[in-house]
Amino acid sequence: xxxxxxxxxxxxxxxxxxxxxxxxxxxxxxxxxxxxxxxxxxxxxxxxxxxxxxxxxxxxxxxxxxxxxxxxxxxxxxxxxxxxxxxxxxxxxxxxxxxxxxxxxxxxxxxxxxxxxxxxxxxxxxxxxxxxxxxxxxxxxxxxxxxxxxxxxxxxxxxxxxx
Amino acid sequence: xxxxxxxxxxxxxxxxxxxxxxxxxxxxxxxxxxxxxxxxxxxxxxxxxxxxxxxxxxxxxxxxxxxxxxxxxxxxxxxxxxxxxxxxxxxxxxxxxxxxxxxxxxxxxxxxxxxxxxxxxxxxxxxxxxxxxxxxxxxxxxxxxxxxxxxxxxxxxxxxxxxxxxxxxxxxxxxxxxxxxxxxxxxxxxxxxxxxxxxxxxxxxxxxxxxxxxxxxx
Numbered sequence: 030x031x032x033x034x035x036x037x038x039x040x041x042x043x044x045x046x047x048x049x050x051x052x053x054x055x056x057x058x059x060x061x062x063x064x065x066x067x068x069x070x071x072x073x074x075x076x077x078x079x080x081x082x083x084x085x086x087x088x089x090x091x092x093x094x095x096x097x098x099x100x101x102x103x104x105x106x107x108x109x110x111x112x113x114x115x116x117x118x119x120x121x122x123x124x125x126x127x128x129x130x131x132x133x134x135x136x137x138x139x140x141x142x143x144x145x146x147x148x149x150x151x152x153x154x155x156x157x158x159x160x161x162x163x164x165x166x167x168x169x170x171x172x173x174x175x176x177x178x179x180x181x182x183x184x185x186x187x188x189x190x191x192x
Numbered sequence: 193x194x195x196x197x198x199x200x201x202x203x204x205x206x207x208x209x210x211x212x213x214x215x216x217x218x219x220x221x222x223x224x225x226x227x228x229x230x231x232x233x234x235x236x237x238x239x240x241x242x243x244x245x246x247x248x249x250x251x252x253x254x255x256x257x258x259x260x261x262x263x264x265x266x267x268x269x270x271x272x273x274x275x276x277x278x279x280x281x282x283x284x285x286x287x288x289x290x291x292x293x294x295x296x297x298x299x300x301x302x303x304x305x306x307x308x309x310x311x312x313x314x315x316x317x318x319x320x321x322x323x324x325x326x327x328x329x330x331x332x333x334x335x336x337x338x339x340x341x342x343x344x345x346x347x348x349x350x351x352x353x354x355x356x357x358x359x360x361x362x363x364x365x366x367x368x369x370x371x372x373x374x375x376x377x378x379x380x381x382x383x384x385x386x387x388x389x390x391x392x393x394x395x396x397x398x399x400x401x402x403x404x405x406x407x408x409x410x
Contacts, residue, residue: 039238042216047242051249058260062288070313087317090328099198106206111296114214126301138284139305143312149273152288162246164348167266174271178278179224
């Protein structure tokens with residue numbers, strides 16, 4: 030199938046995603062990833078810590094672990110869809126970062142993303158595909174933050190590329 | 193809708209999104225990073241087009257009282273949180289979407305980024321449990337609370353109520369601004385590509401600027 034041979038124009042892909050996202054907005058709510066990831070964190074922490082998790086108020090007051098939270102399944106769907114796409118187009122293979130510096134950057138980057146999402150109550154997806162199109166004030170605050178952050182991140186990245 | 197139905201709809205939506213993002217190599221991180229670092233706008237343009245469609249769609253349905261907009265107070269924490277996120281996504285070379293999509297393609301680095309996103313979230317839950325900031329959704333009032341650096345709640349719906357003008361009017365204004373940015377990017381691309389193209393044409397016939405397919409390896 031042609032679809033699995035050529036790279037799809039991202040403008041077409043994103044226009045299709047936008048239309049689907051409008052349906053999601055009407056049915057349950059706009060596309061988001063951070064909330065589902067937080068719930069997964071809670072569920073994993075519960076699996077490890079058991080009842081001890083209740084001693085951390087965040088998991089009682091803000092996010093009570095609940096496997097029936099729809100946002101979790103968006104993320105699992107993305108993992109599944111990407112896997113199917115990669116296998117069908119013969120692009121699935123294990124890629125392992127080679128240098129230690131890459132592992133360090135990814136670790137720091139991952140931690141900053143996790144802390145950032147929770148501090149903001151939103152992730153980049155709800156910023157660009159939820160809050161801002163709803164003209165929520167939080168979307169504008171988040172966009173100014175992410176632009177400044179991406180700029181600082183790019184400066185660091187450039188320094189590392191040059192060194 | 194039942195819980196099972198919601199989860200099923202979310203899974204189907206996610207699967208299609210994952211497939212489309214995998215096939216198009218769209219990346220939100222690249223949309224910002226490449227524009228800033230390499231003056232390459234392949235992903236930026238796609239992001240802007242999606243935002244234009246969504247703005248008209250969301251505000252259009254909000255005008256007639258349909259849809260499920262996100263509802264929580266916002267404040268300085270959105271700005272600071274996404275600032276940290278912005279640094280993190282460039283360093284990790286992936287955002288929330290691409291960590292999932294690249295994990296699905298077998299990228300171990302993306303799985304590692306995802307794992308540490310979870311760790312970061314758990315660490316934050318420990319900080320939060322000490323100082324209880326930003327305020328929990330349950331204690332939000334919708335009004336500004338300057339002590340907690342919260343500005344309350346405002347979106348296209350509140351604008352519609354306040355000014356008596358349909359939300360979609362504000363949406364059209366926002367979409368026009370996004371379109372103006374999109375047009376400026378296209379013009380800029382043409383201006384930079386034209387001289388380069390004529391210079392390299394005999395050799396390869398391919399524009400010298402980097403396309404998204406050649407996004408630097410993370």
